[in-house]
Amino acid sequence: MYATSLQSRFMQSLSQVHYGAAKRILRYLKGTKDYGLLAQARNMLEFIGYTDSDWARSLDDMKSTRGYTLSLGSGIFSCASKKQENVAQSSAETEYMAAAKTASQAIWLRRILADMSEEQTKPTTIYCDKKSAIAMVKNLVQHSRTKHIAIKYHFLREAKANKEIQVNYCPIDEQHADIFTKALPRLKFEELRTMLGISKMSIKEECSN
16 A cells, blocks of 8 residues: 555656556556455454554655554454655654554444444544553653644544543554655565555455355
């Protein structure tokens, strides 16, 4: 998803480099057409998310790329990779803004699940690999590190206070959303792809089961 998101930013000014990248994406899709998400029945459906952001990755405007994944039970059912609207002045700030966007999506999905009689009684845990961003969520005092951040992102603190969202730390090696924010070495990409629940499967075998 990161590759297609990055490629779409140059739709108005394509070059041979972009055509080459597009062909590489198509080759990947052709080579993984028998991969998919396997949904398995479980008694407990835990709604969790992962949020990540790659600070100032865009060399054109120094904006960051954020990504998130939300899962319920056996695999992901909501994910995104998108350039952030504002320039962040620090890695903690960009992670904080990414977590706010992830929380907004999670709260919306919690309401949909409630309408489907799957109301979430516990806060949705969102995992972030930046301790300083988590500290900004927990510290309600406005100070020099947060006063310049747009007000719309601070609803994350209210969501935590209302026990809709809980932001926890996870090591970067366990950060599922990392795959949506930057290009990765092949082994790391395949590892994270497996963590998301995407695997090679036989349709005939699945139907027979």
